[in-house]
Amino acid sequence: MGKNQSANYKSQLRVIPRSEHNISRKHISKNALKVLYRLKDGGYDAYLVGGGVRDILLGLQPKDFDIATNATPEQIKGLFNNCRLIGRRFRLAHIVFGRDVIEVATLRGHHDDDAKTGKQSEHGQLLRDNVYGSINEDAERRDFSANALYYNIADFSIHDYWGGVDAIQNKQLDLIGDPETRYREDPVRMLRAIRFAVKLNMQITEPTRDPIKSLAPLLQNIPKARLFEECLKLLLSGQGLDTFKLLVEYQLFQQIFPNLAQAVEHSESKTYQLICQALTNTDARINKGLRITPAFLFAALLWYEVEAGKQHYLDEDVPEHDAISLAISAVLDSGQYNVVIPKRFSSTIREIWFMQARLEKRAGKRCLKLLENPKFRAAYDFLLLRSQVEQGELVNIGQWWTEIQQSDEAQQKILLSQIGVNEQKRSRKRKPRRSKKTES
Template sequence: MNASNPIIVPRSQHCISRKQIDVDTLKVLNRLHRYGFKAYLVGGSVRDLLLGRQPKDFDIGTDATPSQVRKLFRNCFLVGRRFRLAHIRFAGNKVIEVATFRRQPEENELPDNQEDHFHFVQNVFGSPEEDAARRDFTINALFYNIADFSVIDFLGGLKDLEEKRLKVIGDPQVRFVEDPVRMLRAIEFAVRLGFDLEENIYRAIENHRSLLATAAPARIREEIIELFRHKISGAVLRQCRELGMLPYLLAGYPGTDEGIALLAKLDQRTAAGMPIEESFAIAALYLRLFMDSFSPADKNNITAALHQANEIISAHCRYFSIASGIRHQARELLIGCFRLARGRGFRAEKRFLQHPFTPKALELFCLWSQVRPELIPLAQNWSTAINNSPTGKQQSRRPRKRNYRKKSK
């Protein structure tokens, strides 16, 4: 499709209603339009609305510059160094992101330093057509125009939505080199939406999967957490294993059948309404490796368990710059599962039953027992004991120290 001749779908021919769009987002769109600027709902929110899904957030694209946006909104703050974004803040810590349309730079606009080229791509303002062309997938390059409530398709995203096909904008061999994280996002969208990947995506992943190791750890960390939030971690990491991506994505994660089966159980737990915490996700990622890392002599040794948990968790958390509090919680969950797996009757059991991390560790252990059914009786036994233990933090009072004064003679 020629981007200069887009498909424009009028309001009467698509399913998006303003009632489905966040009220504050509509306020921003309408004010931009009222002052003569183009104001489009962009990216994943348009895709999700067309698919009948509720978007997680709403982003706005406009031809207004960041400084012009700031003049229109008192509650606007500009962020970013390489490319300025307008963040418009509302009550309840809500932030609406407004980005000026961008384009790829011309050769003479590139910096002298070759390493800055990819970062510099984000610095050049452009038109809606150019902005669509620099996005990752065609289904993410759809725009909703608040001026006439139409949907604008520059690159064939509507057809790909209809055919449930994920297609990279441009050549995947080039686009994956520009941004290796797009390989993971391709798998994520295909699994989350039930779409098929184009054959050229598979070939590009095979050629460039090692580049995932060069991606910014913070971006990989956020993408991994998104997999857990969207309840697709098991399915996505299974496909990443089949495509040879895991060693470059999560260097310490073995990706065994049992480990991935545990993640699938965790996804079911999240789908049932249990919120996912990063510490719980990390513990689930490495539980199988942790539980199978002990020699027969150390299978009941809590000191060995502490050492193993620290070794496994610290490597992951150090690479992804994860806070010590999250690292501590993940380690406690692994140690709790170790105590549960070795059975009852050991020293300090009463204190363990009342430990604040024990119920969470039991949740993880119960998921693990569904992967290894021989552990189900043990999980049930512990569940009964933990449910019957005192829940209050009853601390025994220490006897008050008496001051013995020497009697004066």
């Protein structure tokens, strides 16, 4: 928040002593405490900041412990041999303890109009942000009042600049400063508002929510790789279904996936139903501590785009195998959505989609070889997911694959023979397909 905005939004520091809050060092990871104390002993101010403080106050276990200090990145690196400096837009220090990484940020300051270290786009988005300042200025730069809380390792007090403790107690999510300016500085804040509202069971205050729909198109200016990572945080949180519905309500999902905009605005559409069912299943797995893959969810998001593409090519008399292949490539390579799906996930998505036709056909003994395919389980689960939405024959096919996995060799032969009988019955009912050349 620049100086011209901060004049209208004044912070009021409240220092809460240790005797009046529930945060204890036992709630903070050992590695985060090591960093806090080394900074303090090095003569610098050191604070646990943001979500770590917020979550402990809420009685939650923080996922990350972020630290703020008045030491510069170079000074931080001088204190820690296990430090690496990252980022251009935000210069940060990562203190690495094996797989555990503690992020340390230098306290941020305001931008002067002629500041060489701060740069904005024509939409007001911050492109470079290495202006350092005081803790008061840093608090103004935070996004939500509930995140502008600083736990001081020197005396174990909490520094609350924007009424964050009260906001937490009142279950309110309130943006610091002028909402339109803050969203323009970083449009991803709109996504964070939705994520925190669902995660923390908070209500977004009226001034904070009012500009979101009109500013939602600013998400199209965000790098696609960053939006993909934000999607993972939003939809793979264990509360993905509620988050998705709120994203649609505020027209944010439609900016990330403009190709699905019309479909998700109608709850009766197959796309909307498949996404909801996929998120319901994903939430259940996450909350049980079971493994999930983003590939499965993104396969569900875009499945009916593939089906539409396949039908387009079939209508052009392209053979079915080629029609499926062309449709899959068209969807994954189209650039119609504003995320970049990493290859490690897109290759799995391709296999899940491509195996659907093979699972549906169950072509004789060859179909048993599908059971040995490394991606069979994901493709089978996806078939069951589709059957929950599409119903009809797909339900029977899903049950057949369930049975054949649980059957011995003799029972598998019986199940395979049933396919031949059923296929003959269906073929008698089929009408011969007339080619376009005959019709003309």
